[in-house]
Amino acid sequence: MNERYNHVEIEGKWQKYWEDHNVFKTVEDETKKKYYVLEMFPYPSGKLHMGHVRNYSIGDVIARCLKMQGYNVLHPMGFDSFGLPAENAAIQRGVEPGKWTWSNIAEMEEQLKQLGLSYDWDREVQTCNPDYYKWMQWIFIQFYNKGLAYKKENPVNWCPSCQTVLANEQVVDGCCERCKSPVGKKNLSQWYFKITDYAERLLDNLDKLDGWPSKVKVMQKNWIGKSIGAEIDFPIADTNKLMKVFTTRADTLFGVTYMVMAPEHPYVMELVKGTEYEAPVLEYLDKVQHMNDIERTSTTNEKTGVFIGHYAVNPVNGKKVPIYISDYVLMGYGTGAIMAVPAHDQRDFEFAKKFDLDIIPVVDPGTDEIDVNNLTEAFAAEGTMINSGKFDGMNNKEAIEAVINWLDGEGIGKKTVNYRLRDWLISRQRYWGTPIPMIYCEHCGWVPEKEENLPVLLPEDVEFTGTGASPLTTSAHFADCKCPKCGADAKREMDTMDTFLDSSWYFLRYCDPKNPNEAFNKEKADYWMDVDQYIGGVEHAILHLMYARFFQMALYDLGLTKFEEPFKNLLTQGMVNKDGRKMSKSIGNVVSPEEIITKYGADTARLFILFAAPPERELDWSDAGVEGSYRFLNRVWRLVYDFAQNWQGGSAPYEVKTAADKELNYVLNTTIKKVTEDVGGRFSFNTAISSIMELVNELYKYKELEDANQAFLEKAIETLVVILSPFTPHICEEMWEGLGYTDSLKDVPWPAYDEAALVKDTIEIVVQINGKVKEKLHVSNNLSREDLEKEALSNDNVKALTEGKNIVKVIAVPNKLVNIVIK
RNA sequence: GCCGGAGUGGCGGAAUUGGCAGACGCACAGGACUUAAAAUCCUGCGAUCCUUACCGAUCGUACCGGUUCGACCCCGGUCUCCGGCACCA
Numbered sequence: 001m002n003e004r005y006n007h008v009e010i011e012g013k014w015q016k017y018w019e020d021h022n023v024f025k026t027v028e029d030e031t032k033k034k035y036y037v038l039e040m041f042p043y044p045s046g047k048l049h050m051g052h053v054r055n056y057s058i059g060d061v062i063a064r065c066l067k068m069q070g071y072n073v074l075h076p077m078g079f080d081s082f083g084l085p086a087e088n089a090a091i092q093r094g095v096e097p098g099k100w101t102w103s104n105i106a107e108m109e110e111q112l113k114q115l116g117l118s119y120d121w122d123r124e125v126q127t128c129n130p131d132y133y134k135w136m137q138w139i140f141i142q143f144y145n146k147g148l149a150y151k152k153e154n155p156v157n158w159c160p161s162c163q164t165v166l167a168n169e170q171v172v173d174g175c176c177e178r179c180k181s182p183v184g185k186k187n188l189s190q191w192y193f194k195i196t197d198y199a200e201r202l203l204d205n206l207d208k209l210d211g212w213p214s215k216v217k218v219m220q221k222n223w224i225g226k227s228i229g230a231e232i233d234f235p236i237a238d239t240n241k242l243m244k245v246f247t248t249r250a251d252t253l254f255g256v257t258y259m260v261m262a263p264e265h266p267y268v269m270e271l272v273k274g275t276e277y278e279a280p281v282l283e284y285l286d287k288v289q290h291m292n293d294i295e296r297t298s299t300t301n302e303k304t305g306v307f308i309g310h311y312a313v314n315p316v317n318g319k320k321v322p323i324y325i326s327d328y329v330l331m332g333y334g335t336g337a338i339m340a341v342p343a344h345d346q347r348d349f350e351f352a353k354k355f356d357l358d359i360i361p362v363v364d365p366g367t368d369e370i371d372v373n374n375l376t377e378a379f380a381a382e383g384t385m386i387n388s389g390k391f392d393g394m395n396n397k398e399a400i401e402a403v404i405n406w407l408d409g410e411g412i413g414k415k416t417v418n419y420r421l422r423d424w425l426i427s428r429q430r431y432w433g434t435p436i437p438m439i440y441c442e443h444c445g446w447v448p449e450k451e452e453n454l455p456v457l458l459p460e461d462v463e464f465t466g467t468g469a470s471p472l473t474t475s476a477h478f479a480d481c482k483c484p485k486c487g488a489d490a491k492r493e494m495d496t497m498d499t500f501l502d503s504s505w506y507f508l509r510y511c512d513p514k515n516p517n518e519a520f521n522k523e524k525a526d527y528w529m530d531v532d533q534y535i536g537g538v539e540h541a542i543l544h545l546m547y548a549r550f551f552q553m554a555l556y557d558l559g560l561t562k563f564e565e566p567f568k569n570l571l572t573q574g575m576v577n578k579d580g581r582k583m584s585k586s587i588g589n590v591v592s593p594e595e596i597i598t599k600y601g602a603d604t605a606r607l608f609i610l611f612a613a614p615p616e617r618e619l620d621w622s623d624a625g626v627e628g629s630y631r632f633l634n635r636v637w638r639l640v641y642d643f644a645q646n647w648q649g650g651s652a653p654y655e656v657k658t659a660a661d662k663e664l665n666y667v668l669n670t671t672i673k674k675v676t677e678d679v680g681g682r683f684s685f686n687t688a689i690s691s692i693m694e695l696v697n698e699l700y701k702y703k704e705l706e707d708a709n710q711a712f713l714e715k716a717i718e719t720l721v722v723i724l725s726p727f728t729p730h731i732c733e734e735m736w737e738g739l740g741y742t743d744s745l746k747d748v749p750w751p752a753y754d755e756a757a758l759v760k761d762t763i764e765i766v767v768q769i770n771g772k773v774k775e776k777l778h779v780s781n782n783l784s785r786e787d788l789e790k791e792a793l794s795n796d797n798v799k800a801l802t803e804g805k806n807i808v809k810v811i812a813v814p815n816k817l818v819n820i821v822i823k
Numbered sequence: 824g825c826c827g828g829a830g831u832g833g834c835g836g837a838a839u840u841g842g843c844a845g846a847c848g849c850a851c852a853g854g855a856c857u858u859a860a861a862a863u864c865c866u867g868c869g870a871u872c873c874u875u876a877c878c879g880a881u882c883g884u885a886c887c888g889g890u891u892c893g894a895c896c897c898c899g900g901u902c903u904c905c906g907g908c909a910c911c912a
Contacts, residue, residue: 181890188835213907218827222908229912245910260912303910306869338912346824347910421912541907611848612835624849631862632848676828677839690847699845700864765854766843771893773843811892817842821892 001644001738005637007601012728015113019121023744024075026120030529032072036528037063038507038567040536040544042126044079046104048111050576050609050621051584053593057396057606058615058685059535060117065679067118068750073146073358074528075118076510078125079105082133086432090464097432098458101128106153111593115602116729118746122511127502128432130432132509134455135519136502137437139551141448142558144438148194149426151381151446156425157187157266162466164429165190185289190427191436191495195550199224199419200813202549203565205393208256211569213616216541225420230404232413234259234312237320241267243312246334246418250407252398254388255353255362259312260305260338262331263288268308271323277309281325303328303351314339315412316403317389326351334418342378350377362387363396386459423563424547430469431462433496441483441490450484456492470494503544504551507531507566522560530563538572545570570718571683574618576609583621591621603628603728610685610727633731636696636724639703643717644738653709662710662761664702668716668738669757671695675723675797676750683728692724717753766817785812792818 014409018024028034039059041051041623056077063075065714081104086097143149148637152229157166158178172182195202206217229248237245242257261268263285272278284306305326312323328347329338342352343361351428354358361372363383370379372386385394386574391402394424407413427436434454437449451458459475472478472494484492505519511528512520536544545567552566575593578589598607608629613619671691672682678688699716718739725745736745759781765788775797779788789812792798798820806823812818 054871140904143882166860215827219907222826225908245912249912328912330911333911335912340912345912347912350910362907418911422910587894611875614836617829617836622835622849625835627847634862669888682839684837684839687839688838693847768842768893771842771891776843809892811842817893819842819892 001641001734003592003641005634005731006732008598009375009704010734011114011116011597011603014628014730014733015116015432017733017744018118019113019114021744023746024118025236026119026124027073028075028524029072029529031502032070033069033563034074034528035533036072036074036507036531037066037533038076038510038531038535040534041078041503041506041541042081042108043083043085044081044104044108045085046107048108048115048593050591051573051592052113053605054576054609054615054619055537055711056112056115056117056631057609058136058571058683059533059730061610061679061685061726062114062533062535062683063118064729065750068722068726068745068748069680074123074510075120076123076513077112077117077119077121077123077297078123078506078510079108080499080506081105081126081128082428082433082496082502082505084432087430088304088466090431091466094500096460097464098128098460101432107265114597115593115606117681118729123510125506125509125513127434127499127506130457131298131514131516133434133502133507134226136434136497136505137449137454138519139505139553139555140434140497140501141437141451142321143193143554146449146554147189148197148554149187151191153187153189154192154425155185156188156190157183158188160182165427175732186426191438191493192759193424193550194424195322195547196421197426198553199226199421199548200417202421202546205549205565209568209570210567212567213572214569216538216545216570216572217633218540220371222544223546227418227420228412228417229418230407230414232339232407234315234339236267236271236323237311237313238792239310241269241698243267243337244335245337245339247339249341249344249400250403250413251385251388251396252344252362253314253316253339253403255341255343255360256314256319256321256339257342257358257360258321258340259328260326260340260351261308261323262324262329263327263334264331265325265336270323272308275309277307279457282307284325291327301346301385302779303354305351307355315407315410320598321782322357323350332422333420339351343372343375343382345379346378346380354435360387372642376444376770391686406732421434422499424550426501427495428498429470429494430496433499434502435496436493438493439483439490443484443488444485444635447483447485447490450480453484463773469675470496472496472676473677500543500547501551502686504547505555506652507534507548508555508561510702519560522562525535525560526562529561530565531567533566533571535571535573537575540570547641571615573615574613576619576621578621582622584630591623596626601812604633606631607689607728611689613687614686615683627676632693632696636720636733637731639696639699640717640721640735640738642703643714644735644740647714648742652711653715654709654715656712656757657709658707660702660705660707661712664698664712665754665757666760667695667698668719669753672719672723672753674749676753679726689727695720721745722748765792765813767795767798767813768817768819769798770821771819774801774810783814785814788814788818790814792820 037056037059057362063073069071070426081101084524086101089095089100091098092758159166159180162176162179166183175181189518200458203226206220212396227248229246230250231244233244234243236528272281305324307322309325310323313320313321340348342359342364349758364372364382364386365379385391385396385399387462404415427801436539437456439447439449441447459478463474464471479491481490481492548566553564555561556564578591581587583590603652608626612625656662674691678684703713721732721735733745761781762778763781764777765777766773767777777791778792789810802822807822809821
């Protein structure tokens with residue numbers, strides 16, 4: 001090894017070594033315990049950013065550490081390589097999406113390799129690869145055959161400027177994520193996945209995911225949005241129709257003073273057709289349809305609506321109440337109609353005030369501060385039932401159950417559960433995605449493509465205009481096919497799949513990435529799954545993580561895997577900022593991994609990013625901090641270099657004799673313990689690194705001692721190199737070689753710590769008087785409570801301080817402290 | 824509006840089970856080495872006060888209060904910031 005630390009030379013050398021020697025190749029091995037570490041695979045934009053570096057550094061430390069601890073570790077990488085940017089490149093620069101994507105993938109691979117990440121590259125998966133999307137299509141067909149995929153006409157998000165459909169997640173504050181114009185609605189026939197069938201399981205299983213941050217679980221819970229209530233039938237007077245409503249407040253049934261249907265409710269037109277109400281209703285419908293999402297959902301909006309000329313009959317007391325339509329009732333939730341109780345619902349209250357409708361209180365708060373007969377806002381809290389017939393006097397929370405039971409007995413209502421979660425719209429009018437393998441036949445309807453005809457390949461004779469229908473429609477022959485069922489001429493589906501489908505099962509493909517006959521072999525998947533540790537940004541807390549869970553459950557139901565949940569443990573890493581703000585081109589505060597790797601090396605970049613903050617928290621990039629990490633590596637290098645000159649082989653016998661020996665032995669073993677636990681258990685990489693820094697400081701001190709034990713020191717330095725290696729693998733390989741070893745560090749077993757060395761002969765005990773530290777005692781380890789108390793009270797300083805005072809109580813905690821309470 | 828999370832020196836952060844608040848690092852200051860600089864090494868570094876100095880005292884983990892021998896940690900309330908959901912009946 002050289003006297004000077006040359007990161008450029010070393011990193012290139014070891015990256016080549018790892019690749020040439022296939023060091024990170026993984027195979028199934030039933031004799032070993034498996035561990036699956038997975039980082040969310042990137043979209044191949046072409047350039048790595050610091051968020052990637054953080055994500056992959058975390059995963060790599062875990063993977064390398066557990067590998068050394070004897071686990072059979074699966075640590076794969078790939079690319080989520082379908083998606084809009086490739087198509088935009090085609091539109092803007094005329095580059096073929098495939099060409100653009102594959103050259104980006106090559107570039108990103110190169111950069112990932114420069115970080116020295118321990119991936120088994122033989123398992124690389126790219127979602128735009130026909131070998132992959134063939135199985136994506138196969139899975140789609142399995143879902144279709146199981147009734148999980150269906151096509152339906154529905155209003156969808158439509159950007160009038162981009163002339164395309166947008167996913168919900170691409171609508172930000174009611175505007176198009178790309179061009180910022182307000183998003184409208186358009187009726188289109190689209191493919192959906194019945195994720196709502198899994199709502200209850202997706203919700204229930206969250207409780208079993210102990211290894212997930214509660215924050216993510218709460219977010220998913222909110223997103224699923226379960227609410228328990230009742231469905232109640234209100235007959236519509238002078239018709240034979242029933243108006244079904246959903247309510248969570250069955251207790252307020254006696255307070256209903258009007259009813260509301262969503263403007264799109266199918267009954268609306270039937271009820272007003274040919275009446276004097278038809279014209280105003282049509283006018284209102286027109287107004288609502290031209291509103292975009294921001295206007296429609298704004299809570300500050302004044303309530304609007306139209307009376308439709310009909311009345312509903314309250315089944316509980318026969319009272320007739322008017323029916324309105326209003327945009328504050330949504331067709332997509334519940335039954336698309338509500339019973340309105342202005343006294344106890346703020347929205348209904350506002351509507352009632354505006355339209356001068358009755359407000360009847362049915363829950364009495366029981367305080368003087370609120371006068372229920374003269375409300376200024378709806379009273380939504382708990383209280384006692386009034387004006388409610390036989391339910392009067394009951395607590396209203398209890399009345400909910402009682403009213404529902406009564407309704408059920410009368411056959412006019414029942415307990416119901418509603419979810420906010422909607423079915424997953426998966427069609428995209430895009431080119432660069434997996435073609436949906438469905439065929440429309442005039443005789444047979446929608447028929448899935450035959451398995452032997454998969455993959456349905458993306459055609460290349462397409463035009464990219466950026467507007468209108470999918471580019472696939474511009475292909476001369478793509479659409480033409482034969483019906484797989486009857487053989488007649490038929491047409492292919494022209495839409496492609498949402499790319500979130502691709503990323504919903506890639507972790508299964510990694511288990512068996514090259515299989516030409518199956519999406520993945522069950523035995524292999526059962527060996528590797530579930531993912532022991534998944535790591536990625538919290539921005540995927542809802543969509544990706546819920547879609548992947550849904551896929552896993554559906555595949556489980558199809559008998560394709562034995563796990564219902566894909567990710568046992570989840571770590572959501574925080575963002576990498578600069579100067580307290582998100583790194584962004586427009587602010588000009590972007591630090592590129594490339595420049596840092598060139599200047600300081602990947603080891604420094606990895607070390608800094610792991611040391612600067614705990615993984616879940618935001619991290620502020622600091623150039624000075626990077627400098628510090630680089631200094632530390634140089635400090636380690638000099639220490640090892642000095643010893644490498646006269647190395648005895650690190651295995652010479654030694655004895656821990658002197659007090660200094662014992663101290664070093666203590667620090668050495670506590671460091672091993674701390675690093676082992678911090679990396680393997682709590683993912684506290686920052687404290688793991690700081691304890692290694694303490695060990696280095698201790699080694700520097702110790703080596704200056706006249707009676708320093710060389711053999712022991714060598715052993716300690718060797719251990720230092722081993723436990724530092726998961727963080728900074730290149731420099732450690734080089735130092736390891738410098739110490740005369742010829743094997744790669746990944747084959748070196750992780751050091752065990754000596755329990756006996758963790759116990760000091762004498763320890764420091766704090767003596768407090770009334771909870772304030774006044775004295776420190778050095779006593780032998782494990783001194784009993786009584787002896788400790790005696791020791792403390794006989795101390796001169798303590799005696800002086802307690803002189804003439806009344807000792808009320810003495811609390812002695814062995815190996816910790818003594819607290820003397822005086823008066 | 825509803826649901827989460829966080830608040831500790833000049834800065835990033837540590838304190839893992841209620842037991843020495845500020846580990847480790849950055850920045851800064853002083854010193855050593857050097858013709859000089861860089862690098863390196865050593866020392867100091869929460870605030871206020873006392874003292875020539877050593878020693879020491881008081882305060883201090885967003886704010887107010889509580890429980891406890893003892894609270895950054897537990898409980899009640901308040902403020903601020905961040906995140907999610909949001910006319911979801």
